[in-house]
Amino acid sequence: KAYPSASKLLLLSTCSGGGLLVYSDSSPSRRTLTADGQEIKKKKVVVLGSGWSGYSFLSHFNNPNYDVQVVSPRNFFLFTPLLPSVTNGTVEARSIVEPIRGLMRKKGFEYTEAECVKIDPSNKKIHCKSKDSTSLKGTTEFDMDYDILVIAVGAKPNTFNTPGVEEHAHFLKEADDALKIRRSVINCFERASLPDLTEEERKKIIHFVVVGGGPTGVEFSAELHDFLVEDVAKIYPKVQEFTRITLLEAGDHILNMFDKRITAFAEEKFQRDGIDLKTKSMVVGVTADEISTKERGSGEVVSEPYGMVVWSTGIGSRPVIKDFMHQIGQGQRRVLATDEWLRVEGCDSVYALGDTATINQRRVMEDIAAIFGKADKGETGTLNKKEFKGVVKDICQRYPQVELYLKKKKLRNIANLLKSANGDNTELSIETFKQALSEVDTQMKNLPATAQVASQQGKYLAKCFNKMEKCEKKPEGPLRFRGEGRHRFQPFRYRHFGSFAPLGGEQTAAELPGDWVSIGHSSQWLWYSVYASKLVSWRTRSLVVSDWVRRFIFGRDSSSI
Ligand code: FAD
Structure with missing residues (x-):
């Protein structure tokens, strides 16, 4: 039987002026009673994030001797691989999110909808802020103690400090981003269909620029192209001829992390489809009307008018992680460093998973x-x-x-x-x-940081915790390669199951283990089956499959709600 420790006194003070409510959850651990009445002190594991690594950790965690508390600003898990399909309505946003409250109830974990804004490793505390709440007329801030901290906060889009990007470009990272893009695309077509516009104006409004030739930028371009060909041509026949998609990539090729055959196929396909692919073209600024690029060969700066820009050039550390890195002497690093057991270097009771860290x-x-x-x-x-x-x-x-x-x-x-x-x-x-x-x-x-790595790391760490007591009693695990002493667990090992690059027109490129490359319609069916099977619940699986069927039968929904 578990009972909360007496130290869990939440309301500490209320600042009347700013409408700020501050409280503290200072219960590092709870206690539980064994059958013979002995008291076991439970350690408190605080998990930051409900994304790929956090969700995987939570769903595999199965040790009743720990108290688990989750802190995340979103109360759902998002299946990011299908996010590009939300931008054009192939799949609905709700079909790819799984509320985490269900998992919390099933596992007996606690969840708090808030963002961690500071990690204080010396006092084993985190400082959090909940979202603005109208009922509380302000922001709620609180501290929370931990015995073990699992950081799974992912990353944020990286703009490389390019002027104007934050203000004028769309990102594709969260469900809200995809919905905004969807609305914005439709709005562009509605605006371009207004009477009394010149041809030049129409061309500008429905010029879509995608920055970044990685898997996300390429998949989004392909999805957008499919939408234009399959739906827009019927819905907006008068303006369809003015539509243009430009894909900008600073490197020599798109999809450069894939096999060369895939890169070549994708580049040729995009050319055939009329997607304006510009490689060696680095974006140096975005204004409300124009996007400027510096061409690597000539050094010339070119500006082009656009209707909508989607920025997808990679990821960077979140501010809370940057601050934490400074505190623990990792300020010079780009990403948080862990050892092969996913422990943050220099902080024994802090683990980091997924995009936020690297070994x-x-x-x-x-x-x-x-x-x-x-x-x-x-x-x-x-x-x-x-x-x-x-x-x-x-x-x-x-x-x-x-x-x-x-x-x-x-x-x-x-x-x-x-x-x-x-x-x-x-x-x-x-x-x-x-x-x-x-x-x-x-x-x-x-x-690249991927969901595959993140979810395997979450599962690995949960399994380590699940057998913690057994391993503590019998610590003769494998010898650590370097350094003194033994370590209880095998280091994390990643198994690569392959990668997909959807290229539009029901064609996908697949790079599978054993250097097996497959491109075309058959890989598209493989993509459908793999992604349907990887969805985390039968509810989301059935919703996504019915979205696909609906799209085949009725086409995509072009309303801008
Ligand atoms: P996330 O999944 O991003 O989760 C981070 C969590 O932390 C979220 O719940 C967030 O709300 C929470 N959080 C954020 N800040 C805080 C804070 N301060 N305090 C507490 N919680 C916080 N990978 C693949 O392998 N295959 C693909 O096909 C693929 N497609 C992708 C398509 C798109 C459009 C995108 C954006 C990514 C794609 N990825 C893909 C990459 C994959 O999504 C990431 O690698 C993966 O999400 C990383 O998992 P994570 O747990 O580190 O972070």
Whole structure:
């Protein structure tokens, strides 16, 4: 039987002037009674975020000896892979969200709808703000204590401080963003259909610019194109001819994290579809009417009028995480660094999952060198080919990032790299291997953050907590590679199940394990089945499938509500 500790006294003070309500939940732990009446002190686990990593952690967490408290500004889980489909009405926003209250009730967890604005690791406290509440006439702020903190707050869109982006561009990160885009697209067509406009004005209003040629930017462009071809042509026949989609990418190619065959196919398809693809084109500013780009080849700055801009160029740390990083001496880093057990470096009782964190690559590199050193038997300083393969396999198992990189580069490229660095010698020196791996290191930093990684991390950490007592009683787990002592759990290992890039027109590119690439209509059916199966409940699954069927039969809804 669980009962709250006496220290849980919530209302501390009310500031009358600003209408600010401040309270404190200072109950780090509750107690529970065993069958023989003994008291066990429960540790309090505070989870920040209800996204991919947080939801996965919560749904796999199953240890009654912890008190779990969730803090997140949104009381639902959002299935982000289908967010681009919401922007044109292929799928409804409500079909891809799962309220988390149901999970909280089932698991006996507590939920507070609020945003964590400060983490105080030295006092094991977080400071939170709830959304503006009209009934309370202000903002509610409160502190909450924790014994263990799980940070799963994701990331925010990165504008690279480009002037005008925050003010004039749309982002595609949250359900609200997708709904705003949907309304904005329809509004553009309604405005372009007004009488007495010149051709130039109509062209400007329905010029859609997408910035960023990553998977999200590409998928959104494809969805928008489908909408224009399949629905707009019928609904707005008079203005359809003035429509234009421009996709801007600063690099040489779009989808550069995918296999080259996929990139080439996507670029050709977009050209065939009439999507204006501009690579080597970096956005330097956005105003209310124009978007300016600097062309990498010529250095020329070009400005173009637009009707709507969608910004999708990657992610950056949230302010609360930046502040936390400064406090714990990680201020110089781009993302929060954890060890391979997902513990934030330098903070033993804080874990970080998903887009908000990355496994510290420097340590990874040292561990890799240690694996190599171990395999080297210490005598010759060289490895033969068979030993080299064994070492690579070992590294791949421990480090998902390296595995992804090696797969992308097709392992033999690395072998060739090593071979050429080492002349004709089939034996590889430690130094050569380290050199080659420093290239791997550079590449690893650029790996995209995905839902796959986030959900696997959530599941991994929950499983660690589930067997915490057993492992504490029997701590003879595997030896940590570096550093002193033993660690109770295996390090986190990522399994890559492949990636999809929907390209529109019922065609999808799929890159699956084993370097298997498939592009076309058959992959689209694979995409439908995988995503339907990955939805987190039968409710959302049935809603999404019925949305797809509705779209096939009746087309998309073009109202701007
Ligand atoms: P999120 O899922 O973003 O969750 C963060 C949570 O933290 C949210 O609940 C948020 O409300 C909460 N939060 C935010 N700030 C605070 C705070 N201060 N305090 C408390 N809580 C806070 N990945 C794939 O693998 N495949 C795909 O097809 C794919 N498609 C995508 C399409 C789009 C449009 C987008 C935007 C992303 C896509 N991704 C995809 C990436 C994937 O969504 C992210 O990698 C994943 O969401 C990361 O999970 P997370 O738990 O770290 O963060």
